[in-house]
Structure formats: structure tokens, C-alpha cells
Amino acid sequence: xxxxxxxxxxxxxxDSQRRKLLEAAGAGVVLAxxxxxxxxxxxxxxxxxxxxxxxxxxxxxxxxxRMAPRINEAAGAKLAAVSSRRMSSAKEFADKHGAAHAxxxxxxxxxxxVIDAVYIATPTSVREEIGVAAAGAGKHVLxxxxxxxxxxxxxxxxxxxENGVGFMDGTHFPHLFRTRKIREDMxxxxxxxxxxxxxxxxxxxxxxxxxxxxxxxxxxxxxxxxWYNMRAAVEFLPEDVELVSSDAYLQRESVNNAVICAxxxxxxxxxxxxxxxxxxxxxxxxxDLRITGPGGVIWMSDFVTIRNAPPNERFRHQKGGRSEETExxxxxxxxxxxxxxxxxxxxxxxxxxxxxxxxxxxxAWLDAWVLGVDDRQGYLAKLVAEEPEVWQRLAPGDAxxxxxxxxx
Numbered sequence: 056x057x058x059x060x061x062x063x064x065x066x067x068x069x070d071s072q073r074r075k076l077l078e079a080a081g082a083g084v085v086l087a088x089x090x091x092x093x094x095x096x097x098x099x100x101x102x103x104x105x106x107x108x109x110x111x112x113x114x115x116x117x118x119x120x121r122m123a124p125r126i127n128e129a130a131g132a133k134l135a136a137v138s139s140r141r142m143s144s145a146k147e148f149a150d151k152h153g154a155a156h157a158x159x160x161x162x163x164x165x166x167x168x169v170i171d172a173v174y175i176a177t178p179t180s181v182r183e184e185i186g187v188a189a190a191g192a193g194k195h196v197l198x199x200x201x202x203x204x205x206x207x208x209x210x211x212x213x214x215x216x217e218n219g220v221g222f223m224d225g226t227h228f229p230h231l232f233r234t235r236k237i238r239e240d241m242x243x244x245x246x247x248x249x250x251x252x253x254x255x256x257x258x259x260x261x262x263x264x265x266x267x268x269x270x271x272x273x274x275x276x277x278x279x280x281x282w283y284n285m286r287a288a289v290e291f292l293p294e295d296v297e298l299v300s301s302d303a304y305l306q307r308e309s310v311n312n313a314v315i316c317a318x319x320x321x322x323x324x325x326x327x328x329x330x331x332x333x334x335x336x337x338x339x340x341x342x343d344l345r346i347t348g349p350g351g352v353i354w355m356s357d358f359v360t361i362r363n364a365p366p367n368e369r370f371r372h373q374k375g376g377r378s379e380e381t382e383x384x385x386x387x388x389x390x391x392x393x394x395x396x397x398x399x400x401x402x403x404x405x406x407x408x409x410x411x412x413x414x415x416x417x418x419a420w421l422d423a424w425v426l427g428v429d430d431r432q433g434y435l436a437k438l439v440a441e442e443p444e445v446w447q448r449l450a451p452g453d454a455x456x457x458x459x460x461x462x463x
Contacts, residue, residue, distance in 0.1 A: 101399075103130040103131065103395070104130055104131025104132075104395055104398030104399050104401075104402075105131075105398075105399075105402055106131060106398060106401065106402070107131050107132065107133055107398070108131060108132050108133070108171050108172050108195065108394075108397065108398050108401065109133050109135040109136075109169065109170045109171045109172070110126050110132060110133065110134050110135060110136075110170060110171075110172050110173070110174055110394075111135060111136040111137065111138065111156075111158075111164050111165070111167075111169070111170035111172070111173050111174070111194070112126075112134065112136070112137045112138070112148070112154070112173075112174045112176060113137075113138050113161045113164070113173055113174065113175050113176060113177055113185060114138075114139065114175070114176035114177045115137060115139040115144045115145065115147075115148040115176075116176060116265070118176050118199060118225075119137075119148070119174075119176035120148070120151075120152075121390075122174060122176065122225075122390055123148070123151075123152035123154075124152065125388055125390035125391045125393075125394060126174070126394050127152065127153060128387070128388075128391050129387075129391045129392075129394035129395045129398075130395050130398070131394070131395055131397075131398030131399070132394040132395065132397075132398060134152055134153060134154045135154060135155055135156060135169050135170050136149075136154055136155065136156035136157070136158060136164055136167070136169050136170050137149050137152075137154050137156075137157055137158070137164075138157075138158035138159065138160065138161040138163075138164040139157075139158075139159060140159065141159060142157065142158075142159040145157035145158060145159055155169070156169050156170075161173075161185060162188065165185075165188060165189045165192045165194050166192050170194060171194065171195060172194055172195035172196070172197065172220075172221070172397070173185070173189045173194050173195070173196055173197070174197045174198075174225075175189075175196065175197070175198040175199060176199055177199070178265060178271035178272060179199075179201060179202065179203055179271065179272050179273065179274065179278060180203065180270070180271050180272075180273070182198050182199070182202055182203070182207075182211070183202065183203055183207040183208075183210060183211055185198075186198050186211035186214070186215075186222075187210055187211055187214045190211065190214035190215045190217070190218045190220050190222075191214060191218060193218055193219075193220060194220060195215075195220045195221040195222070195397070195401060196211065196215055196220065196221070196222050196223075197222075197223045197224070197225060197393075197394075197397055198211065198222075198223075198224055198225060199224075199225045200224045200225055200226060200278070200282050200414075200417075200418075201274055201278035201279075201282050201418060201421055202224075202418055203273070204418070204422055205415060205418045205419045205422050208414060208415060208418045209415060212411045212414070212415065215407075215411075216411075221397065221400050221401050221407050221410070222407065222410060222411055222414070223393070223396075223397050223400065223410045223414070224410075224413075224414040224417070225393070226282070226283070226286050226393075226417075227359075227360075227388075227389035227390045227392075227393055228283070228286075228290075228358060228359055228360075228389055229286065229290055229413070230389050230390075230392035230393040230395075230396050231361075231368055231389045231392065232368060232383050232392075233355075233368035233369075233370055233381075233383055234290060236381070236383070237291065237346070237353060237370060238290065238291065241291070241346075241348075242350075243350070244348075244350065244351050244353055244372050245346055245347065245348030245349075245350050245351045245352065245353055245372075246348040246349040246350030246351070247293060247325075247348055247349070248291060248292055248293070248327060248346050248347060248348040249325075249326065249327045249328070249347060249348060249349070250327060250328055250329070250330070250345075250346070250347040250348075251287055251288045251291050251292055251327075251328075251329045251330075251344070251345075251346050251347075252329070252330045252331070252343075252344070252345045252347075253283070253284045253287045253288075253329070253330075253331045253332075253343065253344045253345075253358065254284075254331065254332040254333070254341050254342070254343045254344075255280040255281075255283045255284060255331075255332075255333050255341065255342050255358075255359055256280065256316070256332060256333060256334045256335075256336070256337035256340070256341040256342075257280070257335065257337055257339070257340045257341070258335065258336065258337055258338060258339070259315075259335035259336075262308065262310040262311055262313075266279050266313075266335065267308065267310075267311050267313040267315070267335070268311060268313065269311060269312060269313050272313075274314065274421070274425065275307075275313040275314030275315065275335075276305075276313075276314050276315055276316055276317060276333050276334045276335045277303075277305065277314050277317050277333065277421070277424065277425055278421065279333075279335075280333035280334060280335070281317060281331070281333040281421065281424065282417065282421060283333075283342075283358075283359050284329070284331035284332075284333055285331075285417045285418075285420045285421045285424065286413075286417045287329075287331075287344055287358060288321065288329035288331075288420065289413055289416050289417050289420070290413075291346050292323065292327055292329065293325065293327075295325075296323040296324055296325050296327060297323065297324040298321060298322075298323060298324075298419070298420055298423055299322045299323055299324055300321070300322045301319065301320075301321045301322075301420070301423040301424050302319050302320055303317055303318070303319035303424045303425065304317060304318055304319060305317035305318075306334075306336075308336075315334055315335045315336045316332070316333065316334025316335065316336050316337075317332075317333055317334065317424075318330075318331065318332040318333070319331060319424055321420065321423075321424070340362070342356065342357055342358055342359040342360065343355070343356055343358070344358035350374065351372055351373060351374035352372070352373045352374075353370055353371070353372050354370070354371055354373075355369065355370040355371065357369075360389075361389070365384075365385045366385045366388075367382050367383060367384055367385045368382070368383040368385070369381065369382050369383070
């Protein structure tokens with residue numbers, strides 16, 4: 056029997072050899088290792104943004120503090136201002152992250168001439184008001200997700216279109232080189248996908264956390280983690296599919312009645328499906344994604360946030376008995392790429408249209424999931440006309456604990 060120390064030495068030696076092979080590999084070179092193949096890919100070689108966007112951050116909470124450094128390190132971006140309800144919080148944030156201007160009123164900030172764009176890091180319940188007002192003031196809009204509803208999001212995107220400013224939601228992983236590569240190579244890697252299965256779960260027990268306050272975050276876990284499940288389907292299923300039906304199951308915690316976990320399945324017009332699990336009640340971080348097609352299977356264990364060190368982008372592809380891992384050397388955080396892509400979008404109307412389409416499609420599928428029906432508008436109209444008291448019970452954030460089918 057091999058001793059534990061000998062096993063560890065052998066494993067370390069293999070890992071060391073694997074690292075050397077990766078370092079020596081050129082772009083696109085396939086290396087045999089541990090019965091699989093490892094491919095070292097070139098990173099994003101697109102030109103840098105042509106202009107620099109001056110950003111104003113609205114909100115000084117946890118997500119805003121995580122995004123401020125990403126703005127500062129992104130090409131084509133500069134953190135110029137911040138607003139908070141308390142000037143002391145705004146000044147502390149500005150000092151910490153190098154913003155030249157601090158405001159205690161977001162309306163004053165969006166009408167000032169010190170910023171070109173706003174990053175809305177506020178609760179879901181107030182994003183529409185800020186987004187519409189910012190667009191009306193001629194400022195580009197990047198909003199955290201989700202939104203109060205598809206209709207609410209469309210009022211923001213319509214205001215952006217009417218005022219000639221850009222819009223993007225704050226989903227990071229679509230801006231990874233890995234995501235673009237999988238989409239570009241999907242036909243070769245998997246063929247036309249017939250299944251996207253995803254799970255995004257972690258533990259959250261503090262009931263005072265904003266995510267567990269239905270008055271501020273009505274969707275709970277469905278909007279927070281479930282947004283990524285929806286976006287994975289948007290990014291990796293064929294563009295021509297249409298949602299046919301959506302069945303959802305959810306659980307609530309007992310203190311605030313907030314949604315803490317959910318699971319379900321979406322059925323699409325071409326026969327494909329998307330199954331998902333999301334939640335705040337997991338004993339560990341889960342962020343798995345599997346894309347299945349007739350030509351192969353693609354999967355990753357970190358599709359939302361890359362946690363390994365160094366944070367190289369990886370995905371595994373299997374076809375028959377052959378397995379291959381693709382690894383892209385780390386160059387920048389996904390959020391950094393998001394702000395760089397935003398600057399590119401300002402000069403590219405096509406990118407604006409694609410950004411709006413992806414956001415609205417994600418929110419529409421999220422809304423269908425929340426209500427467990429395929430025709431959200433038709434169902435709500437039926438409820439309002441026939442059972443107005445039920446409409447309140449089925450408002451976003453208060454979805455039934457079982458699928459709803461209104462029949463013919």
C-alpha cells in the first residue's frame with residue numbers, strides 16, 4: 056500500500072509537470088496529461104476601448120465596494136463620483152476608491168457634468184426610478200440585477216434608447232473570454248445544445264441581509280442567484296428558441312418569508328430544456344454548469360465566479376471517451392472586462408442592441424419562472440379581470456410554492 060506522504064509527493068509531482076506543460080504550451084496546442092487533454096488558449100486580443108467613461112456609483116454597499124476597484128483597473132473607465140444617502144458614507148467611499156466627487160443625492164450626481172455613466176448598486180426596488188432618470192439626464196446606465204419585472208426593465212431600456220445612451224446589466228460571466236469561446240465554438244464542441252443544467256447556491260443565514268428582505272429584494276434567491284441560471288440559458292441555448300413553459304418550486308425562510316431556494320425546468324420551442332437550482336441555504340458554494348448536445352458535453356464548476364488561484368478560466372469538454380480541459384491564462388477579472396465592454400458598447404450600436412436583448416430575455420425568463428407560467432402577461436390579465444385579490448398574492452416576490460397552470 057502506498058503511504059499518504061508518497062501519494063502526496065506523486066500528486067505534487069504530477070501537478071508540477073502539468074503546470075510546466077501549460078506554461079510551455081502555445082495557443083491552441085493540445086497536451087496529453089492524466090488521461091485527458093489540456094489546451095492553453097490565447098486570451099482576449101480585442102483592441103482597447105476608444106474612449107474613457109467617467110463613472111458615478113450610486114450606493115456604497117458591498118457590491119459597490121467590490122466593483123469600484125474593477126472600474127479603476129478597466130481600460131476605458133474611470134471612477135469619478137459616488138452618491139449615498141449619507142455624505143459621510145459617500146466621502147468615505149470616495150476616499151477609499153479615489154473618486155474625486157461625493158454626493159448625498161443621486162439626482163444631483165446624475166445631473167452634474169462630472170460623470171458620463173452611472174453604475175446602479177441599489178436594491179431592486181429603486182432601480183427603475185434611478186435608471187430612467189439617469190438616461191433622461193443623458194447618462195449611460197449599468198444596473199445591478201434583477202429588475203422589478205420585465206416591464207420595469209423595458210422602461211429603463213426604452214429611456215436609454217430614446218436618449219441615445221448605453222445600457223447593460225451587471226452580469227459578469229458573459230464578459231469572460233471563456234464564455235465567448237464556448238459560444239463561438241459551440242457547433243464543434245457540442246452541436247446544437249438540447250440541455251443547459253445549472254446550479255448556483257451558497258449559504259446565507261443572516262436574516263438582516265438585504266437579500267433576505269422582500270421589501271427591498273422581492274425575488275429573494277430567485278432574483279439573486281437564479282438570475283445566473285436564466286442568463287446561462289440565454290447565453291448558451293440557440294438564439295432562435297422560444298420559452299414554451301416554466302415550472303418552478305421554491306422554499307421560504309421563516310423570519311422574513313423571503314425565498315431562500317428554488318429549482319425548476321424551462322421547456323423551449325425546439326425541445327431543449329434548462330434545469331436549474333438556486334439558493335441561499337447550501338452548506339457550500341455551488342456554481343456548476345453543464346451544456347449537452349449531440350456532439351459533446353461542456354461543463355464547468357465555476358461558471359459565475361472563478362475561485363481558483365490563479366483565477367484562470369477553465370472548462371471541460373467530453374466527446375465519447377475523450378475528455379479535454381481548456382484553460383485560459385488569467386488577465387483580468389470578469390467585472391473588469393464588463394466595464395471595458397461597456398466602453399466599447401458606447402461606440403457600437405450593435406453591442407447596445409445585443410446587451411438590451413440579453414437583459415430583457417433573462418428578465419422575461421425569470422418572470423416566467425417566478426410565476427410558473429409561460430404566458431405571464433396573459434395570466435396576470437386573467438387574474439386581474441377575474442380574481443383581483445389573487446393578483447396581490449402572485450405579485451413578484453410572492454410567488455406560489457407550486458407551479459401555476461391556468462389552462463386553456
